[in-house]
Amino acid sequence: MFRRILIANRGEIAVRIIRACNDLNIESVAIYSNADRDSLHLKMATKTYLISDDPIKGYLDPDLIIQAAKETDCEAIHPGYGFLSENATFARKVVQAELVWIGPNYEVIENMGDKNKARELMQKNGIPIVPGSDPLNNLDSHSRAKIANKIGYPIILKASSGGGGRGIRVVYNESELESSFEACKREALTFFKNDDVFMEKYIQNPRHIEFQILADNYGNTIHLLERDCSIQRRHQKLIEIAPSPTMSSDLRRKMGVVAVAAAKAAKYTNAGTVEFLLDDDNKFYFMEMNTRIQVEHGVTEEITGLDLIGRQIRIANGEILDLAQSDIHAQGYAIEARINAEDVNNDFLPNPGVITAYYPALGPFVRVDSYIYKGFKIPPFYDSMIAKLIVRATSYDLAVQKLNRALNEFKIRGVKTTIPFLINICNDKDFRRGHFDTSYLEEKLQSLLPQETKDESDLIAVIATALAAQFEEQ
Structure with missing residues (x-):
């Protein structure tokens, strides 16, 4: 097994990878910019490395990252998601530097990253495309x-x-x-x-269904069931569900077979995702393949009991996949809600700032993946997602109810978040019934926006001002 891995990322996914490394008794190296100096992933890693004073440059410079890996005696690099995770040039340079890339081969990244090449390949192999x-x-x-x-x-x-x-x-x-x-x-x-x-x-109002793929370096490829990612705004996912609450077992089997065939056609290894559009007639079409770990991988972990980051590392280390398709079964339903530091009543404008209070939801089958804490200052330079709330229950209905309870318990103060908006989605009858597609938020947005409320700190300031004015009058 690897002795030390460099994490070419930041924030929540860096924390998640460090935890997987700790579980496998692997040392971790966290890179950071000055803007991330107080991020949780630095407090958790074995070693840290200042990659750049610039908040963005270091995370996007393959040569600086490889240099950091060499200087800290790392054997492998995990790219996480975003940044350079689907950059074929970076993956190639990592291999050329005699380091291990924890992900698919760079040629696969290049081919699947080009949507036209991917479509061509799928069509050639009998995979239905739009x-x-x-x-x-x-x-x-x-x-x-x-x-x-x-x-x-x-x-x-x-x-x-x-x-x-x-x-x-x-x-x-x-x-x-x-x-x-x-x-x-x-x-x-x-x-x-x-x-x-x-x-x-343009397939109007389809469902966005993706199948999680796991493949080793020896030709063994399986899927870990599907996720429904239809709840999205401007093509950005907000809520993900595994498995889909409305898919029949027969359709799941058919799509799963096609997803594995697509991965094999691409000569895929490691963890990845085959994404489909599913129309009202249950016809499905290949959309794209994501050659990295997904933000929403946690819901698949919850229903399968598998550590996907750990599996990525083990496959990259040369292990044979010790799972067959018949071993994969859903243990209930899991739902993930992405919590963003955004002002939902101001066109979801990012709302960075200092976290003055942080009380994550707890309880049975409730999981929070995050990198923030009380006193942490959210930088304005990166994606606005600050936490992922994941719940699991024996049925979809119970999972929605648990998500609703957990969101109401989850308290973040100092910045505006999407929590009130997510609570409104949980209370919507169509969402509760599983009646939604990719047009759901577009059609319901205004009715789901929360009533504006002042933050507790704002209310305290208002009360203090009012009391001071009263005393002055006396």
Whole structure:
């Protein structure tokens, strides 16, 4: 087993990887910027390494990270999610530096990261894909319009190297096509340094279903059941459920077989996710493959009893997968709610600041993955997610009720969070019944927004001001 691993990430996922390392008796090295100097992952790691004074640069510089791994005598690098986790160049450089990359082969990352290559590969191997096009950049506007008309509106424009909800535009008619194409291309270049854009038929109001894959280096590949990720805003997931509350066992079996076939077609190893769109007629289409651990991996861990980060490390260390598909069964239902430091009544604007009180939810089958604590100052430079609340119960209905209870117990003061908004979702009858798709939040957003309430510290200040004014009058 590895003696020491460098974690090329920060925040919640860095804490999660350190815990997996501790369980396997592996030392961990946490990198950080000055903005992250007080983050929990630094307090938990065996060693720490200042990667850069700049809040972003160090986390995105493969050479600096590899240098850090070498200087701290690490044998492997775990990229987590986000940042460089799906960067084929980084993965290749890690291997060339004679370090172990904890993830799939860099060629697989490159092929699956290019949406057009991935579609082509899946189509060649009989995996159902959404009708679409090749890259559109070298075509004139007339040709693009012709392709869109052939596919049929609405269509969706996507960055070939996209991910995380970036570089996406839905187009409902020809008059919107060119402006949307140019906007999508600009965003693709900004975020992915590649402005290639293609189009697909837009499947209206589908469910977003993803299958967790686990594969070793010896050809053994299984899936760990599915997650329903349909509750999302602007293509960003807010709540994830495992297994799907409305999927039949027959459909689960069919999609699982296809997910494993897709992973094998890609020659996939380690942990990854095959994502599908599922329409009202239970027809499903390959959307993409995520070549990393997912934010929502915890719900799969809860229903299967498997440590996915630990499995990633063990597979990268050369272990044979000691599981067969017949060993995988769901133990009830698990739900994850992402808690973000955001002002939901101000278009979900990030709300960084100092945590003045922190009381995470507790109780049976309640889990909190986080990196914050009382007195911690949330930096303004990173993703706004500050915690993940995960619950498990024997049925979907009981899991929703447990999530509701846990969210009401969860207290974070000093910054605005999405907790009140998530509570409203839990109380919505359609969510409780499992009646939702990717249009759920778009259609219900206004009714789910919480009434604005002042933070306790604001109320104390108001009361103190009022009392002072009263004394002055006396």
